[in-house]
Amino acid sequence: MKKIIQTQYERFQKINERLNRWKGQVVHKTELMRLCECSERTIKQDIADMRTLYDAPIDYDFKVKGYFYRSPFDLEMRVHLTKNELAALEAAVGTLTQFSHLEPFRELQSAVSKLDQAVKYRFRHPNGESRGIQFENVPLLPGGELIGPLLEAIRGRQWVRFSYRKFENELADDYDLFPYLLKEHRNRWYLLGWARNRKGIRTFGLERINPLSLQRTDIVDEAPAFDAGRYFEKAMGVAIYEDRAPEEVILSFTPFQANYFKTQPFFPYRPEQVLVDDAAEFRVRLHLIINKELVYELARMGADVCVLAPEQLVREMRDFHRKAVERYAVLNDE
Numbered sequence: 001m002k003k004i005i006q007t008q009y010e011r012f013q014k015i016n017e018r019l020n021r022w023k024g025q026v027v028h029k030t031e032l033m034r035l036c037e038c039s040e041r042t043i044k045q046d047i048a049d050m051r052t053l054y055d056a057p058i059d060y061d062f063k064v065k066g067y068f069y070r071s072p073f074d075l076e077m078r079v080h081l082t083k084n085e086l087a088a089l090e091a092a093v094g095t096l097t098q099f100s101h102l103e104p105f106r107e108l109q110s111a112v113s114k115l116d117q118a119v120k121y122r123f124r125h126p127n128g129e130s131r132g133i134q135f136e137n138v139p140l141l142p143g144g145e146l147i148g149p150l151l152e153a154i155r156g157r158q159w160v161r162f163s164y165r166k167f168e169n170e171l172a173d174d175y176d177l178f179p180y181l182l183k184e185h186r187n188r189w190y191l192l193g194w195a196r197n198r199k200g201i202r203t204f205g206l207e208r209i210n211p212l213s214l215q216r217t218d219i220v221d222e223a224p225a226f227d228a229g230r231y232f233e234k235a236m237g238v239a240i241y242e243d244r245a246p247e248e249v250i251l252s253f254t255p256f257q258a259n260y261f262k263t264q265p266f267f268p269y270r271p272e273q274v275l276v277d278d279a280a281e282f283r284v285r286l287h288l289i290i291n292k293e294l295v296y297e298l299a300r301m302g303a304d305v306c307v308l309a310p311e312q313l314v315r316e317m318r319d320f321h322r323k324a325v326e327r328y329a330v331l332n333d334e
Contacts, residue, residue, distance in 0.1 A: 011036040011046050012054075016075035019058070019068060026066040050075070143189050143206025146214060147182060150191060150206075153216055154179045159196070163213035164204055172210065177202070178223035183238055190238045192231075194223035201226070203238050236267060237293030249286045249294075250275070250308040257304035258282030266297050283308070295320060 014035050018027055032043050047067060050056040057071045153160050160179055165172035176196040183190045188205060195202040196219070234246040253261055258277075267286050276283035288294065290313050298305055299320055307314050 008046060008049070011038065011042075012050055012075060015043075015046060015050065015067075016056075016073075020074065022068070024068055024070075026061045026064040026068045028064065028066040032067065143209065143211075146191075146206050146209060146211055147189060149214060150179055150182060154182070159217045159219035159221070160193075161213070161215050161217050163210040165208055165210070167208065174213075175202070175204075176217060176219060177204075178219075178221075180223075180226040181228050185238050192226075192228075192238070194226070196221060200242065201231075201240075203240070234287070235289040235291055235293070236297065237291065239291040239293050241289060241291060244289050244291075246287050246289050247310050247313075249288060249290065249310065249313060251284055251286065251298075252276075252306045252308055253282040253284075253301075254304045255279060255282065257301055267294075290316075299324075 015032055018032065018035060029040060029043060033040055036043065036046070038046075047056075047058055047060075051058055054075060056075070057069055057073050058067055059070045060067055150160070157178075159176055161174065161176050163172045163174050175198075177191075177193040178196070179191055179193040180201075181192045183192060188207065191204045191206060191209070192201060193204075194200070231240060235241075258281075261282070261284075267288055269284055269286055273285045273287075274283070275285055290310075294313075295316060298307065298317060307317050
């Protein structure tokens with residue numbers, strides 16, 4: 001009769017059931033080996049994995065040479081994940097790990113480490129290198145040390161004061177700000193809030209805030225209510241121009257670039273906004289605010305996208321590419 005090979009999770013269940021049956025008493029290792037129809041080495045590995053994966057409180061009695069639960073525990077109360085779910089979990093853990101150096105995420109380090117260990121034995125080589133998945137390296141985000149104190153100010157609804165220098169300016173300006181939101185965009189962190197001395201919403205790159213100048217204030221002025229969803233729904237990135245209304249932007253993509261846009265659009269669109277979709281062209285109408293983020297995104301695609309409307313954006317893109325060509329000409333002539 002052919003022997004039926006048990007899965008590791010099936011062995012986990014049998015070990016758990018037997019240890020619970022004896023209510024904290026020691027179960028000899030040979031009994032577990034017989035029950036699971038496996039070797040001593042496999043039992044030891046299963047016990048180690050139960051400790052890692054499920055935090056099972058299993059101890060070993062050297063005198064009796066057996067295992068026992070040192071506190072009440074039930075494996076059935078733990079979630080059993082499929083291979084696909086574990087693969088998705090590894091991707092999520094890898095993403096969290098990228099930001100582990102930032103203050104708000106440090107409290108999660110222990111939990112992330114446990115999750116990482118829980119999936120490692122199935123998806124990684126012995127040297128810790130992931131099999132079949134590689135994450136983009138996220139650089140150390142500038143200004144990350146300010147996230148913690150700013151997040152506390154946002155949650156505490158407190159005004160802050162700081163010195164801020166724009167890249168294009170030599171001197172810094174001082175701001176009193178009621179902070180609304182911290183937003184990460186393209187590996188940079190931004191602070192949005194109501195600027196008391198500007199009487200409007202302003203956006204600040206954290207790397208341009210002088211960290212030594214940041215302080216909470218005793219200002220008690222009321223700031224207007226802020227809805228992040230509505231504020232960003234008609235624009236890309238963080239550059240929102242309150243004096244500009246959304247416009248109809250018509251874009252023509254090459255069939256090749258259309259594949260990328262359809263599968264991961266840089267701005268959402270509905271099926272009825274598609275004007276042309278054939279072997280020669282994909283044309284779509286987007287309703288959004290024209291800002292520098294849109295210009296940079298379109299410029300990144302080069303000749304694979306063409307702006308058809310509005311005329312203002314057409315001129316802006318022509319000017320952008322013209323300046324790029326002129327710069328190449330000047331540098332190549334030197």
